[in-house]
Amino acid sequence: MNYSTIKFNDIANGEGVRTSLFVSGCTHHCKHCFNPETWDFNYGKVFDKETEDKIILSLAPNYVNGLTLLGGEPMEPANQKGLLPFVKRVKEMYPNKTIWCYTGYLFDEELLRPSRARTPWTDEFLTYIDILVDGEFKIDLKDITLRFKGSSNQRIIDVQQSLKQNKVILSPYNEKRNINIKSTK
16 A cells, blocks of 8 residues: 655644545545545555554654544555554554544445445444545535535544444534634725
8 A cells, every 4th residue: 555645743634633644546536636646556655664653653642633544545445455454553552542534435325335445344444433524525515614524515424423323423523613704804
């Protein structure tokens, strides 16, 4: 598995301060994707033990809330296989830190049911994810007042509650944020 970049002390991709890993490889090819270079599975650098260790170390400070997985597409079958041992390691070392994952695949329709995204690793992978932002970015539904997502079709899902209750449980992060624009006149 390859990755395009790692953002340390990221405050844009999930709650609080996070380390964000942008994996390579995506078959969605959303129109107006903010990261189209990551569609190529061979783009960037190899995600190796040294890179894993660097991310693990970056999560140690108390002010870091957790890890965010983006892309590309973390839930592409090859990426699930590559990320599973890593997210397991993160949760074992930092059980109180959250893991967020952004995916174009729909949680209840593509990750929990037979589809090309559902793999032998999907169920276990999801047990380590706290928040899943699902759904492809759609430019015609873009809304800058949304928290932690780009278009109104996307959902911010509490994965662990959803798995326990066997239905989609949305996170409170789905609410719009209040944006006050002051006139300079």
